[in-house]
Amino acid sequence: MxxxxxxxxxxxxxxxxxxxxxxxxxxxxxxxxxxxxxxxxxxxxxxxxxxxxxxxxxxxxxxxxxxxxxxxxxxxxxxxxxxxxxxxxxxxxxxxxxxxxxxxxxxxxxxxxxxxxxxxxxxxxxxxxxxxxxxxxxxxxxxxxxxxxxxxxxxxxxxxxxxxxxxxxxxxxxxxxxADRPDPEHLLGARFTFRELRDVHEAIAGTTLHHEAVAGTLQKDTFRRAMDPHLQGTGTMSTGTIGRPSQRFRRTR
Amino acid sequence: MxxxxxxxxxxxxxxxxxxxxxxxxxxxxxxxxxxxxxxxxxxxxxxxxxxxxxxxxxxxxxxxxxxxxxxxxxxxxxxxxxxxxxxxxxxxxxxxxxxxxxxxxxxxxxxxxxxxxxxxxxxxxxxxxxxxxxxxxxxxxxxxxxxxxxxxxxxxxxxxxxxxxxxxxxxxxxxxxxADRPDPEHLLGARFTFRELRDVHEAIAGTTLHHEAVAGTLQKDTFRRAMDPHLQGTGTMSTGTIGRPSQRFRRTR
DNA sequence: CTTAGTTAGAGCAGAAATGATCTAACACTG
DNA sequence: CAGTGTTAGATCATTTCTGCTCTAACTAAG
The missing domain is CATH 3.90.79.10 (Nucleoside Triphosphate Pyrophosphohydrolase)
Structure with a gap:
């Protein structure tokens, strides 16, 4: 106060x-x-x-x-x-x-x-x-x-x-x-992988729903498809991260 | 002021x-x-x-x-x-x-x-x-x-x-x-027909989209299906209105 | 009475969204 | 180097949604 x-x-x-x-x-x-x-x-x-x-x-x-x-x-x-x-x-x-x-x-x-x-x-x-x-x-x-x-x-x-x-x-x-935009508050930098983006959104949504479906829709595939139109790939790939390397994306518009 | x-x-x-x-x-x-x-x-x-x-x-x-x-x-x-x-x-x-x-x-x-x-x-x-x-x-x-x-x-x-x-x-x-509820502000009374409800929603949405589709979804069928789960029919039918008589509905919950 | 105009509500085919599956590509462990 | 675990991204069958069509039921006008 x-x-x-x-x-x-x-x-x-x-x-x-x-x-x-x-x-x-x-x-x-x-x-x-x-x-x-x-x-x-x-x-x-x-x-x-x-x-x-x-x-x-x-x-x-x-x-x-x-x-x-x-x-x-x-x-x-x-x-x-x-x-x-x-x-x-x-x-x-x-x-x-x-x-x-x-x-x-x-x-x-x-x-x-x-x-x-x-x-x-x-x-x-x-x-x-x-x-x-x-x-x-x-x-x-x-x-x-x-x-x-x-x-x-x-x-x-x-x-x-x-x-x-x-x-x-x-x-x-x-x-x-x-709910409908990829990291609008720029908690991530200008470029990021899908996993980084999803970690941010899951932390904010508060649900762990890694696989489990939940009303309100935030599942791996659904999330990717919802964010896809607002992202564009940069040619570069992530390196050093765990798992298969991902393309780095940036927000459109 | x-x-x-x-x-x-x-x-x-x-x-x-x-x-x-x-x-x-x-x-x-x-x-x-x-x-x-x-x-x-x-x-x-x-x-x-x-x-x-x-x-x-x-x-x-x-x-x-x-x-x-x-x-x-x-x-x-x-x-x-x-x-x-x-x-x-x-x-x-x-x-x-x-x-x-x-x-x-x-x-x-x-x-x-x-x-x-x-x-x-x-x-x-x-x-x-x-x-x-x-x-x-x-x-x-x-x-x-x-x-x-x-x-x-x-x-x-x-x-x-x-x-x-x-x-x-x-x-x-x-x-x-x-957008997602039937007349939540009770501009209509407790019971109303689908046409009355749709007239209210169209006036508020500002779009005349009688038939024409518009981004944001408000078309006859879509509207009816969206509102349906929030409505329950009373047995009574409308009389004296133009067109085929409609069941009167009331809001659920 | 007949015709034109309007609405209610069910039915249907095509479109879109969903969740699962599958393969590829990497790191890490031993 | 082989095996395990993880992620990326495409593909697919199924479910769900959307917009249209069709018929029924009424009013109003001639």
Missing amino acids: PRNKPRKQPPARSAKPYRDSSGATLADYPQPSVAVDTAVLTLAPRAHPAPGAAPHRLSVLLVRRPEGVDGPQWALPGTFLHQGERLADAVTRSLTEKAGITGGHPAQLAVFDEPDRDERGWVLSVAHLAVIGYAALDDALLAHPDRVRLAPVSRLEPLPYDHKAIVAAAVRELRRRY | PRNKPRKQPPARSAKPYRDSSGATLADYPQPSVAVDTAVLTLAPRAHPAPGAAPHRLSVLLVRRPEGVDGPQWALPGTFLHQGERLADAVTRSLTEKAGITGGHPAQLAVFDEPDRDERGWVLSVAHLAVIGYAALDDALLAHPDRVRLAPVSRLEPLPYDHKAIVAAAVRELRRRY
Whole structure:
């Protein structure tokens, strides 16, 4: 939850206060505090990838809350909106300040508006999703292991406020994006093999369905055929990987 | 745009001001004004239904703006958030106050956060969708034709602020909901014939595709087969309708 | 009453999608 | 070097889906 040093600025109003038909300015309306909270999702490499299991684990970034707060000690990174700031910029700023992370294109998820959701007062929170590759997170995780860490989204630990609902919404949105396009968030590089692509999609889908069919369709053949029209082969082949070498592909368009 | 008489309340803060680690209260953070704007979508009956064309027209509710404002004279209904109010409640209130309309379950669409979107100052707008049957709107339209009217969403007239984008988002969301379920917003009653159902879905989809196939699949047979599992027949048959009588259906679950 | 126009609903053949099978090509182990 | 395990990619039979056709049942117009 946001808790930076506040800038002691006056409430928002235009230079020449606008007055409406009843002679009131905007400042006469009650104004909630507005915060952004972000579920940063990434694929963490599994320490000991069980044979046949996905080598990645869909994880969410947590930051340690200030000393002395009640409840869970870890939460999603967030911040209050600064004067005139765009929501996406506030998200980017919060990630830089709280976790030393750059990059990611924040996407709005929903506004959480329960009046009592924050014991500090009336706070609206705009939940966001940011998908960031593990490589871009690694530095921050190593530099501040006491303040920043990853948690798997399956069997998620208790989180304060409605952060659990935010993570759930973020995962839903991510799965929706990955349902019909090959790695749209570029968790892989520009070129990749089919296996690499499938590992990413399986980790995000959360199902191991290596062979077993599951409602919603993600099986070896189905997956390949669904992604095929959005891929084009580069001539080059993978080397050094296990099994028969695969052509490397890149996304079309 | 909202412009009611403001309640001269102080900015939001808890009874016992919460102080964070730097001793600041929430009121020390700059706070934007928060408004809700709602695209009320309905199916207006067509005056002269051309033969073969859908008898409904997907329309959005507009309210007249106060005298003397620049730009378009009609806009989406909206209001500023009251102290401690839920967003959905503010939407319901704005519809009652501005248009005398009750009912509808508002759904959040997105937050519009351009700092300069409103010349009166820093205003965040949370866009909403409400789907309301024409019958519930008819009274208000007849009672206040000078203040409330419907406009077709195809070839939408110019609207102030980013209201055109809000309508576009609302239509997109409505189409998504109607893509795989029979009339989920209950624009029809509990029982209806297949033709009535198809007229509603075609009006929402915007395509006339009576026979002609279109990418995205909505053809007579395809539509019937897609909706079939979500419908169950009541024994009764329609009477007085044109063509062969149809069984009346109701939604399952 | 007859004819034209419209809709409901079943039936059918061709098209497309699915899941399995099979072979090729590599790494790794002993 | 032979054997095992893994993956890539093509091929195939079967299931499922799609769009069309056909008949039945009604209204409205002449």
